[in-house]
Amino acid sequence: MVDLGSRKRITIHDVAAAAGVSISTASKALNNNGRMGDETRERVKRVASDIGFRPNALARGLLSKRSFTIGLLTNDTYGRFTLPVMAGVSEALVDHGVSVFLCAIEDDPALGQNHVEAMLDKQVDGIIATGKRIDRSLPVDLSNLPVPVVYAFTEGTRDSVTFRSDDAHGATLAVEWLQQIGRRRIVHITGPKDFFSVRERADAYCTATGDTEPVLYGVWSESWGHDAIDRLWKRSGDRPDALFCGNDQIARGAVDALRERGIKVPEEVAVVGFDNWEIVAAQTRPPLTTVDMELKELGRQAGLTVLALAEGRPVKPGVRKLPCRLVVRQSCGGKPSED
């Protein structure tokens, strides 16, 4: 059978006994409050560390009303967006001793409710809601919770704090980069128009290019990228010398289609993607220059914000748009960035 190494847990009573003080003195010594002789405080601390004392967070939490846990709620099962957000949240909070419950709720309201209640029972200090698109909310009501809620990459409520990427900025970065390398006929191939981020990216693209080419709306797949190239090359008139694609999958499909037609990327057509999804962007031939939404940074900020709210520090509600970053690989020429 499996051995738990069932050593009894060490409590503050053990520390007090070993140091020859009362438990209140032990507590105060360890928490650097109360007044006592330096010698006593040091001795208690040394003893505690010698016998491996670690305070029980449950007991602490009962008193302090702080559990040093938060919940991350997501409906992005695949993890495409949630994983970087989670990494950022966790990185920002681990130094503050905060641990993160991850709850994947699919699109199931009952499951969502379940998870939220389980977290509230465990007295989480706050909740971060995240998802897979900025213009949809999770299938669970997070208003009027007894703990603060911060939204990251999902639709939030009016009076809450919401973090999202600045897609217009990302699109502008992409188009301006293509213009800088001398491209003039830049076509935008993107996803479904009912996505807010699609419209935002397309608008920024139109602004930056002066609206000379139509935007090709479709779906978020490689095969749509492929089809779009067929369509573009069938029509009459000048061919594009650059593509700005709404995500990396579309870009990959387009690059594949261009190669199959014997058209050189980046020499004849330069391509920029969106998302910086490594598995897609880095494996494309040539690897994709693409826009990174800095989701990890977004997670970091969401984490620090929920912590601030939990500690009662004031935070202004509203939507915070975070800048994107262009990751340069080979699909536009130029050297790969350090990324």
Add this chain to the structure above:
Amino acid sequence: MVDLGSRKRITIHDVAAAAGVSISTASKALNNNGRMGDETRERVKRVASDIGFRPNALARGLLSKRSFTIGLLTNDTYGRFTLPVMAGVSEALVDHGVSVFLCAIEDDPALGQNHVEAMLDKQVDGIIATGKRIDRSLPVDLSNLPVPVVYAFTEGTRDSVTFRSDDAHGATLAVEWLQQIGRRRIVHITGPKDFFSVRERADAYCTATGDTEPVLYGVWSESWGHDAIDRLWKRSGDRPDALFCGNDQIARGAVDALRERGIKVPEEVAVVGFDNWEIVAAQTRPPLTTVDMELKELGRQAGLTVLALAEGRPVKPGVRKLPCRLVVRQSCGGKPSED
């Protein structure tokens, strides 16, 4: 400023007062123990539900020594393997009221130690360790912890419970499928030989095929799959009529290379991958038939096992190999499976 809807939390005192009983009676009524009139018990329950009472899990945990939390520790930052495992763990445990801390520790021992201590402080009922390969352990010592540890898709200690996929079974499924559809010259293109799973899959492949073709070892990338096809088509002698690839990326690279040579998949060469990594397998043209390691089921079992150990139920230590499943798409011909 953000409003917390700062309604005071409802405690068992409120329930007792509202029901006109003592808090001990209230507690016993809600937990279905102690003896009391049915009428009293029902009244207390009704009142509790009416005023929205939910017991504080921290207070409960302090008494019961059970926090109804567990920790999932992983060094698989990208989430490729951890996400399905996490989904399984969470799914299995949510019904038991258990929430899961996710701790991504990269390959940083100090960070790992940090997270483990934070979880122990929070009195987790157990820890599941998971990773990105079966023959490496996490960079943190999990033996002699005061809570049970279960290993899933990472190297465990001798006396622990470890769950892993049965890679030999998966490889056998793949090869036998190719043989069933009439293929005879099946080549195995796979990853680096220092991976245990590579050797195990290759051995099973050799056993199933009778060792007629050399195994091509390389790296886990599309470009290696591509190169392997070049190599195979340059050499003299009969060409393969089927490929069994060590992962989906290699398979995708190979399929792309075959298409570029004008060789039809699956008509001339049938291809099976490994991993069932949707983003790769489903986007390949044609979509890949591939081996799924059933990581979610693996996570489920790991979750139930750590729960059993936490509850003191006996569990035999050792390595449990879980069967794989073949997901049929179009790269071998045949109709797509329901997956």
Add this chain to the structure above:
DNA sequence: CTGAAAGCGCTTACAG
């Protein structure tokens, strides 16, 4: 400078 007491929100023997 140090300790006894009360209490966080609950559960569980133990009296009555």
Add this chain to the structure above:
DNA sequence: CTGAAAGCGCTTACAG
């Protein structure tokens, strides 16, 4: 059948 008391592991006024 119901309640008062003790206690889980800790912290924090309050006495001395």
